[in-house]
Amino acid sequence: MNSAFHKILVVVAAVLVLTSGLCALSSAQQQPQQIRTPRQTRLPQNPDFSKLEIQTLKVQGNVQLLAGAGANIAVQSGGDGVLLVDTGYEQMGAKTLAAIRKISEKPIRTIINTTLADDHTGANGPLVKAGFINQAGPGLGGRPNEAMLFGHNNLLRLMTEIGEAKISTDRWPPNTYPGNQRDFYMNDEPVVMLHVSNATTSGDTMVWFRKSDVIATGDILDETSFPYIDLAHGGSVSGVIEGLNQLLDLMVPKHLQEGGTMVIPGHGRIGDEHDVLEYRDMVTIVRDRVQNAIKKGMTLAQVKAVKPSYTYEYEPRFNRNPAWTAEMFVEAIYKSLSSSK
Numbered sequence: 001m002n003s004a005f006h007k008i009l010v011v012v013a014a015v016l017v018l019t020s021g022l023c024a025l026s027s028a029q030q031q032p033q034q035i036r037t038p039r040q041t042r043l044p045q046n047p048d049f050s051k052l053e054i055q056t057l058k059v060q061g062n063v064q065l066l067a068g069a070g071a072n073i074a075v076q077s078g079g080d081g082v083l084l085v086d087t088g089y090e091q092m093g094a095k096t097l098a099a100i101r102k103i104s105e106k107p108i109r110t111i112i113n114t115t116l117a118d119d120h121t122g123a124n125g126p127l128v129k130a131g132f133i134n135q136a137g138p139g140l141g142g143r144p145n146e147a148m149l150f151g152h153n154n155l156l157r158l159m160t161e162i163g164e165a166k167i168s169t170d171r172w173p174p175n176t177y178p179g180n181q182r183d184f185y186m187n188d189e190p191v192v193m194l195h196v197s198n199a200t201t202s203g204d205t206m207v208w209f210r211k212s213d214v215i216a217t218g219d220i221l222d223e224t225s226f227p228y229i230d231l232a233h234g235g236s237v238s239g240v241i242e243g244l245n246q247l248l249d250l251m252v253p254k255h256l257q258e259g260g261t262m263v264i265p266g267h268g269r270i271g272d273e274h275d276v277l278e279y280r281d282m283v284t285i286v287r288d289r290v291q292n293a294i295k296k297g298m299t300l301a302q303v304k305a306v307k308p309s310y311t312y313e314y315e316p317r318f319n320r321n322p323a324w325t326a327e328m329f330v331e332a333i334y335k336s337l338s339s340s341k
């Protein structure tokens with residue numbers, strides 16, 4: 001079957017799964033690798049939080065996806081309790097907790113932040129507190145009586161530099177890791193936090209659920225937009241491309257780049273290796289075009305003057321985020337390449 005046609009079938013199947021009831025649910029359990037969220041566009045800049053609803057989708061193994069609270073939230077659950085990757089907007093905290101409670105009544109034990117932004121870390125405070133266990137004092141080994149919040153060392157450094165006036169301290173991760181990775185075991189599977197250096201920010205983490213065969217990527221993969229590169233907070237285009245290559249190294253497709261390892265992007269639908277390949281190629285091609293312009297001696301103003309041409313064939317799909325346009329993406333690449341010389 002031709003792959004484009006196959007993709008359409010998969011999307012149609014996903015919509016059917018979402019719109020029909022129990023019978024679709026059982027077919028979802030048989031073919032979890034084919035479920036993709038239909039949410040193709042990101043939330044508006046200043047959403048009306050009272051109108052937002054959260055969708056829950058099974059990804060595969062122990063991992064589910066909560067979409068609609070801001071950035072995508074990955075939920076891994078089992079006998080040990082609940083692990084979250086990112087927490088969504090603060091204003092969505094109560095709805096997010098209600099959606100988690102439908103998956104598991106167990107306490108939230110661990111929360112991992114992939115990056116800095118409000119829609120990833122906003123509800124850290126209330127969801128850490130929701131990890132409360134009804135016991136006297138700290139738990140075994142002096143473990144605090146609430147969820148443990150993890151992030152890379154650099155993420156805590158960025159939050160500290162930005163300061164508590166803008167990011168309240170209950171969003172700062174008290175548990176950090178240095179270097180490239182940290183791993184632990186939870187719910188009968190190895191969980192690996194992988195640091196991607198200087199990608200969308202200097203503090204990015206991907207979370208690899210090794211037994212479920214799912215990776216929560218954070219914003220280096222964004223199915224609703226060109227990847228965000230936060231230059232002011234240590235982001236770089238080469239870091240994003242390195243992160244996407246690292247992701248591809250970890251992924252094993254089931255058949256012709258379809259199925260197998262699944263990724264939960266920072267925003268948008270669930271993907272497989274084919275989606276990551278396409279995205280990596282897109283970022284690399286645009287990077288190369290801007291690099292060529294720099295080699296020709298073009299200034300940023302000249303690059304901006306030919307604005308659509310660097311990204312034109314990708315614009316229908318990725319230029320849909322008013323807060324991060326094709327032009328801003330190209331400008332960030334230009335500055336990123338110019339400063340790294």
Ligand SMILES: [Zn+2]
Pocket residue numbers: 071117119120219266267
């Ligand atoms: Zn994001």
